Amino acid sequence: MLHYASLTLPILAGLLAIATAGAQTGDLPPDVRCTIIPLQVASPAEDTAGGMIAADIDDDGAMELLVTAPGYLGAYRVSGERLWSESIDIRVGGQSESHGLPGHHGPGVQAGDVDADGHTEVVFLTQDDTLHFLDGATGKGKATVKIPHPEGADRWEHGVIANFRGKADTDILLQATNRKGYRMGRYVAAFAVPELLAGRVRPLWQRDDFLACAHNGARVADLDGDGRDEVIGGTILGPEGDLRVRFPVRGHLDSVFIYDVRPELPGLEVVTLEEGGKDQERNRVFVAGGDGLIYQTHFQNWEPQNAAVGRFSAQADAMFVWCRSRFNEHQKPFVFDAHGKLVAHYEMDDVAPDGWTASGVEVINCIDWTGQKAQLAAAKERHTSGDLCVFNPLSGEFLLRIAEKADRFYVADVTGDWREELIAWNEQEIHIYENTAPNPRPDEPRLWTLPHYRRSKMTWNYYSP
Numbered sequence: 226m227l228h229y230a231s232l233t234l235p236i237l238a239g240l241l242a243i244a245t246a247g248a249q250t251g252d253l254p255p256d257v258r259c260t261i262i263p264l265q266v267a268s269p270a271e272d273t274a275g276g277m278i279a280a281d282i283d284d285d286g287a288m289e290l291l292v293t294a295p296g297y298l299g300a301y302r303v304s305g306e307r308l309w310s311e312s313i314d315i316r317v318g319g320q321s322e323s324h325g326l327p328g329h330h331g332p333g334v335q336a337g338d339v340d341a342d343g344h345t346e347v348v349f350l351t352q353d354d355t356l357h358f359l360d361g362a363t364g365k366g367k368a369t370v371k372i373p374h375p376e377g378a379d380r381w382e383h384g385v386i387a388n389f390r391g392k393a394d395t396d397i398l399l400q401a402t403n404r405k406g407y408r409m410g411r412y413v414a415a416f417a418v419p420e421l422l423a424g425r426v427r428p429l430w431q432r433d434d435f436l437a438c439a440h441n442g443a444r445v446a447d448l449d450g451d452g453r454d455e456v457i458g459g460t461i462l463g464p465e466g467d468l469r470v471r472f473p474v475r476g477h478l479d480s481v482f483i484y485d486v487r488p489e490l491p492g493l494e495v496v497t498l499e500e501g502g503k504d505q506e507r508n509r510v511f512v513a514g515g516d517g518l519i520y521q522t523h524f525q526n527w528e529p530q531n532a533a534v535g536r537f538s539a540q541a542d543a544m545f546v547w548c549r550s551r552f553n554e555h556q557k558p559f560v561f562d563a564h565g566k567l568v569a570h571y572e573m574d575d576v577a578p579d580g581w582t583a584s585g586v587e588v589i590n591c592i593d594w595t596g597q598k599a600q601l602a603a604a605k606e607r608h609t610s611g612d613l614c615v616f617n618p619l620s621g622e623f624l625l626r627i628a629e630k631a632d633r634f635y636v637a638d639v640t641g642d643w644r645e646e647l648i649a650w651n652e653q654e655i656h657i658y659e660n661t662a663p664n665p666r667p668d669e670p671r672l673w674t675l676p677h678y679r680r681s682k683m684t685w686n687y688y689s690p
Contacts, residue, residue: 227634228592231470231486231616240241243667248680249298249591251270251629253658254625254627256660256661257625257627257659257660257661258305258658258659258661259629259656259657259658259659260303260305260656260657260659261654261655261656261657262290262301262303262305262654262655262656262657263304263305263653263654264292264299264301264650264653264654265297265299265307265310265653266292266294266297266299266643266653266654267294267652267653268294268632268633268650268651268652268653269632269648269652270549270609270610270632272295272319273319273320273329273330273687274294274295274317274318274319275291275292275293275295275297275317275330275331275332275333275558275633275653276292276293276317276330276331276332276333276633276635276650276685276686277290277291277292277296277332277633277635277648278290278291278332278334278335278336278635278682278683278685279291279303279635279637279638279639279648279682280336280337280345280683281336281345282300282308282336282345282347282361282362283308283345283361283362283578284343284344284361284362287302287303287641288303288637288638288641288673289301289302289308289377290302290303290590290639290648290655291332291334291336291347292650292655293315293317293332293333293334293349294317295315295317296312296313296314296315297310297313297315298310298311298315298334298349299311299314300345300347300361300364301655303639303640303657307689308362308364309363310314310364311359311366312647313351313357313362314351314352314353315333315334315349315350315351316333316349316350316351316352316380316381316382316383317331317333317341318331318333318334318382319360320411320440321402321410321439321440321441321489321503322407322408322439322440323408325379325380325382325401325402325408326382326383326400326402326410326438326441326442327382327383327441327442327686327690328440328441328442328686328687329440329686329688330588330633330685330686330687331383331441331442331448331685331686332683332686333349333350333383334348334349335347335348335349335384335385335386335397335683336348336361336386336683337358337386337394338393338394338395339358339386339394339397339418340358340395340396340418340419341368341392341395341419342360343392344360344361344362345362346358346359346360346361346363346367347361347364348384348386348397349384350380350381350382350383350384350399352380353371353380354371354372354373354374354380354381354383355369355370355371355372355422356369356370356372356384356397356566357369357398358370358373358422362600365540366483368422370421370422370426371426372399372416372421373426374401374412375401375412375414375431375433377403377404377412378401378402378403378404378412379401379402379404379560380401381399381400381401382400382401382402382403382410382442383395383399383400383410383442383443384398384399384400385397385398385400385442385443385444385445385680385683385684386683387415387445387454387456388419388452388453388454388464389415389417389429389453389454389464389465390429390453390464391451391452391464392417393455395417395418395419396414396415396417396418396454396498397416397418397421397427398413398414398416398443398445399413399414399415399416400412400413400435400437400442400443402437407439407476409437409438409439410435410437410438410443410458411433411435411436411437411441411465412431412432412433412435413431413432413435413443413456413462414428414430414431414457415429415430415431415466416428416429417429426512429465429466429590430465430466431466431621432462432466434460435456435458435460435462436458436459436460436471436472436474436477436478437458437459437460437478438458438459438477438479438480438481438497438688438689439477439478439479439481439500440479440480440687440688440689441458441686441688441689442480442684443456443457443458443684444456444457444458444481444483444680444681444684444689445457445680446483446493446512446676446677446680446681447676447677447685448461448483448492448493448494448495448515449491449492449515449516450491450492454680455469455515456497457481457483458478458481459472459474459477459478459481459497460472460513461495461513465549469515469516470513470514470515470516470517470518471510472497472513472518473506473511473518473521474499474502474565475499475501475502475503475506475507475604476478476499476500476501476502476507476508477499477500477501477531478497478498478499478500479499479500479528479529479531479651479688480497480498480529480530480531480532480688480689481495481496481497481498481689482495482496482497482534482591482681482689483495483677483680483681484495484496484534484535484544484590484677485544486506486512486534486544486546486563487514487519487544487564488511488512488542488544488565490519491514492514492515492516493515493677494512494513494514494519495511495512495513495514496510496511496512496532496534496546497510497511497513497530498510498511498528498529498530498532498548499511499528499529500528500530500551501528502544504670505523505526507523507526508523508526508527508528508529508551509521509522509523509529510522510523510529510532510546510548510561510565512546512565517621520564520565521565522561522565522566524548524559524561524567524570525560527550527551527557528550528551529548529549529550529551529559530548530549530550530551531548531549531587531589531688532542532546532548532549532589533546533547533589533590533591533602533618534546534547534591535547535591535592535600535601535602535618535647536598536599536600537560537599537600537601537602537617537618537619538599538605538619539597539598539599542598543562543563544563545560545561545562545563545568545618545619546560546561546563547560547589547602547618547619548560548561549585549586549589552585553584554583554584554585555572555573555574555583555585556572556573556584556585556586557570557571557572557573558570558571558573558618558621560618560619568619569619569620571620571621571668573585573586573621575620575621576616576620576621576623577621578623578626581606581612581623581626582606582607582608582609582611584606584607584608584609585607586604586605586607586614586616587604587605587607587608587687588604588605588607588608588633588690589602589604589690590602590604590634590690591636592615592636592637592645592647593617593638593643593644593645593672594625594644594645594647594660595614595644595660595662595665596642596643596644596660596664596665597665597666598666598670601615601616601618601624602615602616602617602618603634603636603647604616604634605629605631605634605649605678606631610630610631610632610651611629611630611631612626612628612629612631613625613626613627613629613631613634613649613658614626614627615647625649627658628653629649629650629656630651630652630680631650631651631656632650632651632652633649634647634648634650635648635650635690636648636690637655637682638671638672638673639657640657640659640662641671642667643664643667643669643670643671643672644660644664645672646658646659646660675679
């Protein structure tokens with residue numbers, strides 16, 4: 226049963242034609258092009274360790290893909306050429322609450338000019354607490370630094386390039402989970418990369434009380450626009466490690482997202498999703514700014530579990546929070562506006578195309594696919610090496626379905642016209658699906674110019690794309 230408020234998204238005839246053509250022929254729709262990248266490593270569906278990120282690692286203005294798996298790191302052009310690869314014990318992991326960070330599909334790798342030499346470095350941790358710095362263009366090692374992990378942890382597990390001192394991306398955040406029990410990333414420490422490279426292994430600050438998401442590594446973003454990053458999870462820390470916000474969590478947090486949810490308010494907002502709790506204080510959606518909670522909401526106290534946050538209506542600049550719901554089958558998504566008011570809820574079975582799994586969708590991303598002002602959502606079939614889709618979050622209508630056997634799924638602007646592509650990892654290949662229809666707004670700046678977009682595309686995992 227579809228319950229849908231007055232906000233609507235006009236359905237583009239072109240998108241309908243694409244979906245129909247794909248269903249009729251079984252081939253790619255006419256306005257979708259696929260580029261295939263052969264890999265030197267496989268991505269078995271039963272092993273969720275490793276992922277991918279997009280970054281300009283050779284400083285030529287074009288995006289490349291960094292691909293990780295247990296024992297493997299590779300760099301590929303989006304045209305299909307392999308730049309370099311390494312067999313190395315890179316820190317990637319599956320289920321974070323039992324095996325530690327970075328969690329399901331977490332890439333475990335970062336890219337940025339961390340030593341301020343004008344060239345991009347690739348940065349990652351290995352299982353022995355060693356931070357590695359490679360030349361992005363060649364993959365050759367530039368430096369390694371061993372950093373002792375906190376007492377109570379097994380190792381440093383998650384690294385995030387950051388700007389804490391106001392000196393560009395020359396800092397790094399490290400995070401670790403507790404060794405015993407249900408593992409969450411309570412240990413965080415910030416380091417200045419120039420200090421590390423000079424042999425001075427001492428943190429700018431460190432804490433052992435960070436309230437992390439249960440399944441995700443910490444994220445960083447400049448929430449207040451002061452040129453320095455905050456550290457974000459269930460706790461928001463300032464760039465000097467000071468406590469700014471702690472979400473009133475009664476269970477644990479599944480997911481975290483950073484967007485300009487309330488454009489009329491200064492800065493960016495953090496959206497987090499709660500699992501568990503008691504009575505009316507359970508399974509809530511929280512929205513906070515850098516200085517405190519803005520609101521909390523829920524729908525029938527159903528667990529939201531996963532979300533897509535975006536500008537899903539063509540009628541206004543308003544933002545929405547789409548929540549998938551917990552149900553393992555027959556999902557029942559619900560949607561809030563930027564003020565926490567319910568605007569839609571429906572059953573996925575009523576809107577999914579014939580043959581789509583009853584388990585619904587997973588790895589749900591907001592996507593700029595059409596180039597229109599209204600954004601859409603993209604996902605893969607849940608709990609299977611499955612198809613890809615683009616759908617309207619407000620109504621649930623599937624606008625595009627691509628036959629796939631995707632084990633990993635990533636959304637990013639990699640071809641250069643600012644719109645985003647669907648990127649599937651299918652066993653030993655990556656498939657990049659591009660919308661080749663005319664871009665209605667070709668002069669929009671690339672999304673990579675938004676610092677929080679760059680940050681999110683390097684620190685994603687299954688629960689927080």
